[in-house]
Each structure stands twice: as C-alpha cells, then as structure tokens.
Amino acid sequence: MTAVLPDAYTVRSPTLEDAQAVLELVSDYNTSVVGFADYTLDDAQDELSEPGFDPTTDGWLVFDDGRLVGYGSIFGKGDHRQLDLDVVTTDPVVERFLLDRIERRAAEIAAEYGHPAVQVDIVNYQADTAREERLGGYGFERGTIFHRMRIDHDGTVPAPAVPAGVTVRRGAPDEASRRAAHDVMNASFAGQFGFSPRSYEEWHASLENFSGFDWSQQTVLELDGEVVAMRLCNDQFVEDENCGYIGRLGVLEKARGKGLAKFLLRDQFALDAAAGRTGTILHVDTNNPTPALGVYLSVGMQATLVMEVWRREITAS
Structure with a gap:
C-alpha cells in the first residue's frame, strides 16, 4: 500500500x-x-x-x-x-x-x-x-553485518618493517599508479557483499569529487615488480573524531599470507599517529570471505559500532 x-x-x-x-x-x-x-x-x-x-x-x-x-x-x-x-x-x-x-x-x-x-x-x-x-x-532481509573498527594512538607508533622483497610506493603522481591501485581493488574485492566493480573513469571521478581525499593518500605494494596490494585512506573521520580512515585495503589472492595487509595497517597507524591523529578507523564486513576481521583484531583494532545492511530485490518496471 x-x-x-x-x-x-x-x-x-x-x-x-x-x-x-x-x-x-x-x-x-x-x-x-x-x-x-x-x-x-x-x-x-x-x-x-x-x-x-x-x-x-x-x-x-x-x-x-x-x-x-x-x-x-x-x-x-x-x-x-x-x-x-x-x-x-x-x-x-x-x-x-x-x-x-x-x-x-x-x-x-x-x-x-x-x-x-x-x-x-x-x-x-x-x-x-x-x-x-x-x-x-x-x-528487506538482513544481508550482512559491518563493524566499525578502531585503534587508539597514544603517542608515537613505531613504523613496521617492510616485508622482504616488497617495494612501497606512496602517493599516486600519475595515471599508471592510479590504474594499478584500481586494478588491485577490483580484483581483491570481487565477490564481496555489496561491492560493484567500477570502471577506472568512474572510480577516479568519485575520488576526485571526495573532499576528504587526495592522491597522496594512496599506497601500493610491489612484489617482483608487480603491484599486488593497495591502500586508500581519507580524512572522513578527521573533523569529528580526529582519526585517520582506511577506506580500502586490498591484497591480490596470490599475494596473501605474506603479511602485506598487516604491514599496510601498521604503516597507516604510524602515519596517523605522526600526524597527531588519536586513532585509525576502518569498516569490515564480518562475513567477508577473506579473514579480514581476524587480521584487524590481531593488530589491536576493536569494534566500536555495529551496522547491518538490509537487502531487497526489486524487479524491473
């Protein structure tokens, strides 16, 4: 009705x-x-x-x-x-x-x-x-549950050691580096709840419009000359919580198990603490097919807020 x-x-x-x-x-x-x-x-x-x-x-x-x-x-x-x-x-x-x-x-x-x-x-x-x-x-039916994860920083946070054989590329000064991060994101998030792959052009335009983001907040990891992991951060939670925010963190399936995700997390913790942030925040799908929640808990993050995604199918008119 x-x-x-x-x-x-x-x-x-x-x-x-x-x-x-x-x-x-x-x-x-x-x-x-x-x-x-x-x-x-x-x-x-x-x-x-x-x-x-x-x-x-x-x-x-x-x-x-x-x-x-x-x-x-x-x-x-x-x-x-x-x-x-x-x-x-x-x-x-x-x-x-x-x-x-x-x-x-x-x-x-x-x-x-x-x-x-x-x-x-x-x-x-x-x-x-x-x-x-x-x-x-x-x-609507409950589709999944997201946790907002947070770790607090009290003073200096030591920078982690770079995993063996890995090269860290900070910032995205050119199109090639941005496309590499986009490719890793689409591949690493494929099949996850609510993720819709976007063309490079659509993704790039969205980030360019986002007031809390600039390309210096992109980091990629190379292994044997290939980009295999990416991290995109932004200032979404700076104004209200003085926290850094990890919007996307993805590792190609073939490069998992090498400590790359934990490195990217701890690296961002160190960067946020050095910038005077009181913490670092991210969101995680508790039904993620990768062991993401366990990784975040293992580096000291804790859930501070729980959100549910409710889903419904609607047929074409």
Whole structure:
C-alpha cells in the first residue's frame, strides 16, 4: 500500500544548497540512535555532488511547513545491479513514502540497464531495533553485518618493517599508479557483499569529487615488480573524531599470507599517529570471505559500532 503524506507536506529534489539542512536532519537522527552525529557537512556535500548521482531523479526531500523531516536517495555504481539507498526520518509515514519512491526508481533503473531485477541495500545501525523491524516489514532481509573498527594512538607508533622483497610506493603522481591501485581493488574485492566493480573513469571521478581525499593518500605494494596490494585512506573521520580512515585495503589472492595487509595497517597507524591523529578507523564486513576481521583484531583494532545492511530485490518496471 502506497503511503500518502499529510496535505501540509511538500516534496522536492535536493540541491547542494540543502547540505546544511540534510546535515542537521541526519545528525539529529544519528544522535538519537548512537549518541553522536556520525556525519559532517562535507559528508552531506559529497553525497549531493557525487558523480553519477542525479538529484532530480534519485533524491527526495520532504518538508513539513518548511522544516525538513525526511531525506531519501538511491545511487548505483558500475553495472547498477546493486543500488545503495538511504532514508533518514523519524516519521514512519515519511519513511514509507520515501521507500515507495525509491522502489519505483529502482525498478526504472533496472529496466534502463537491462536487468530483470536489482538488489537494493540500506544500512541500519544495529541499535535501531525499531527501524530493523520496519525494514523487515517492508520486505528487506538482513544481508550482512559491518563493524566499525578502531585503534587508539597514544603517542608515537613505531613504523613496521617492510616485508622482504616488497617495494612501497606512496602517493599516486600519475595515471599508471592510479590504474594499478584500481586494478588491485577490483580484483581483491570481487565477490564481496555489496561491492560493484567500477570502471577506472568512474572510480577516479568519485575520488576526485571526495573532499576528504587526495592522491597522496594512496599506497601500493610491489612484489617482483608487480603491484599486488593497495591502500586508500581519507580524512572522513578527521573533523569529528580526529582519526585517520582506511577506506580500502586490498591484497591480490596470490599475494596473501605474506603479511602485506598487516604491514599496510601498521604503516597507516604510524602515519596517523605522526600526524597527531588519536586513532585509525576502518569498516569490515564480518562475513567477508577473506579473514579480514581476524587480521584487524590481531593488530589491536576493536569494534566500536555495529551496522547491518538490509537487502531487497526489486524487479524491473
């Protein structure tokens, strides 16, 4: 049954100028659930300006007498077989309305890309059990659980020894180094939950748009002259937690078991501590087919927040 908003409510597409209002809405919701905002103005601006996101078709703002009470969006990457959606509101009627809009748009995207159906994913804080129950009622099923991992730095952190035979390349001054990291990322993350391979051009444009990233934050490892591991960091958690953030860390399957992931982790810990960061953060899928969670725990990281991804299949229109 399609939700109908009260007569006084209005709906329109978002613009970049709405970032502050979206920030306030999301921060209020997050604080009510996990006790802190977990969101910044840069986050809002980056979402609204993400290359490939068309706010006129893929974003919605709901207002009650001029006050923003709901925000919804849908975003696809790569072949658009899997779509990420976001709905933020404290009003179940507005939530249902936004999910209806998103469902219709997802069906359109499936048809546009020639898919019989697409998967739509939404992230929910595990602490929000009421929303979890509603998502189940909307036909979503729990897909996986992510942990936000963190390690705190108290003073200097010693730099790890470089594994034997490995060459460390810091920064990405040219296209070749960026393409090498992109290739390793797509290969090492293939088949993992929610990962959609992106063309080099799409991936590059997304990073160029991200306010918290620059190419000095890319590191690759070479073994016998071949790039076999990569790490991409950014400043996503500097403003609110003064922590470095490891956005992507991947090792080719043939190079696993050589301590490369642990080296990249400890290396970043040392870099973050030297920069005055109080910690380093990353996210891990607890159902990852690689033993990633165990690796992170083994270097001293601990889970600080639990999030669940809920998934639903939507057929093409």
